[in-house]
Amino acid sequence: MKLVYQVKDRPPFGKTLVFALQQLLAILAATIAVPAVINSSIPGAAMSQSAALFGAGVGTLVYLLFTKFRSPVFLGSSFAFIGSMLAAFAGGVSMSVGYLGLILGAAFAGLVYVIIALIVKKVGVNWINKLMPAVVIGPTVAIIGLSLAGNAIGDLTTGGLKNALGGSVCNSYVALACGLVTLFTVIACSVYGKKMAKLIPFIIGILAGYAVAAIFTAIGYAAKADALKVIDFTKFKNMQWYPDFAFAEAFKGNYNFGEGGSFGTYLVTIAVAYAPVAFVVFAEHIADHKNLSSIIEKDLLTDPGLDKTLLGDGIGSLAGAFFGGCANTTYGESIGCIAITGNASVVSILTAALGCMVLSFFTPFVVLINSIPKCVMGGACIALYGFIAVSGLQMLHRVDLGNSKNLFAVSSILVCGIGGLYFGFGTNSITGGALLNITSLAVALIVGIVTNLIVNNGKLSSGEDGLSSAASEMGKVDPETTEIPSRKSKKK
Secondary structure (H helix, E strand, O other), rough: OOOEEEEEEEEEEEHHHHHHHHHHHHHHHHHHHHHHHHHHHHHHHHOHHHHHHHHHHHHHHHHHHHHOOOOOOOOEEEEHHHHHHHHHHOOOOOOOHHHHHHHHHHHHHHHHHHHHHHHHHHHHHHHHHHHHHHHHHHHHHHHHOOOOOHHHHHHOOOOOOOOOOOOEOHHHHHHHHHHHHHHHHHHHHHHHOHHHHHHOOOHHHHHHHHHHHHHHHHHHHHHHHHHHHOOOOHOOOOOOOOOOOOHHHHHOOOOOOOOOHHHHHHHHHHHHHHHHHHHHHHHHHHHHHHHHHHHHOOHHHHHEEEEEEEHHHHHHHHHHHHHOOOEEEHHHHHHHHHHHHOOOOOOHHHHHHHHHHHHOOOOOHHHHHHOOHHHHHHHHHHHHHHHHHHHHOOOOOOOOOOOOOHHHHHOOOOOOHHHOOOEEEOOOOOOOOOOOOEEEHHHHHHHHHHHHHHOOOOOOOOOOOOHHHHHHOOOEEEEEOOOOOOOOEEEO
């Protein structure tokens, strides 16, 4: 798909607001889900979802500043750091210490990114293209979408209202109907829509799915049939009208670490919990920026440069955690939204970031978005995750899969990633699970790199990264069906 708005284009103000809302809808569910998971796992924890939303906006703004507004990337709460966040609360003697641990942990993760950025600035990025050519990075990007497919399908049959056991109240087929309405509306708008409808398929699709869910829910309450209750309207009760920022929670309370405890010991605990995860998230950072590069037909690793994107991600994550408590990361959902709509304008991302910060103080809006049932978001995410997967596969367009060397590299990545191979180290005292998880994406990437080196006798490839071929392929478009308002757009 050819881009309708390039990175430096400035869509009309009204369209920009709508595009920003679409980006917000794409990332919001996952962003506010992280504090919800922490609150359900830690007794007494009350992380603010509004604060997490504000932190995502701040983090994205910092990223855009470091990349000089050349990279349309949105940062949101990272699920990779959930185990680290649980360790921060588990090691603290009070909630205040736990919140302080969240901020310090993000600082350690950001420090890892800063160190890597300095190394990249010194040695350049050619080694990355050689270490991760198209035969490696292509299937890795595909794994980002495919590994999330299970989440989308699971959400597709799940409503928002839960019973006492935490299960969905509504009938799975009712939820499925709402999700499919969302999906097919997104598809119809993307394929057959005219002008604005083609650019905002997710807004229209989510509104359609939510409307159907609301109708089912109204009938369910009228008929006293729980099987039809899809939307949880109880979320609108006891709304808090301002975010509880992490730094405010950290600076109030008791810092007495007790007998045998010390701040130094706690600091080491936080460093061990956060720093290794940053190396894992680094793999996702590379894959996401490679994917976006293929979509916008511009190598972001060289312009603005990997050192700039890493600094923006690391410092942005720290800034976001200072307010929201959640370390941030690049969002594949946002990239998928760009791929489907053809809108890569960084102004839209900037507006979305500012919108997050403003709307975080408007609790009814946050609650309204939070009330969108999983089935509706699942329908939208099928399209989002699918496009991410396809973007990765398009990087393999000119890779000779008849060559057994390439075949082994691609197949090992796909099987490890889709199969969910991961490694866990240590034991979390709260959950009983691993303290550090090497995600399936990171494992698949490592296996792919090692396999590619083995089949090539330990030699790095020529550095052909496949971005140009993928970009040219994505640039093919039917001029009769696609509007390209380049003459109407303003340049920065």
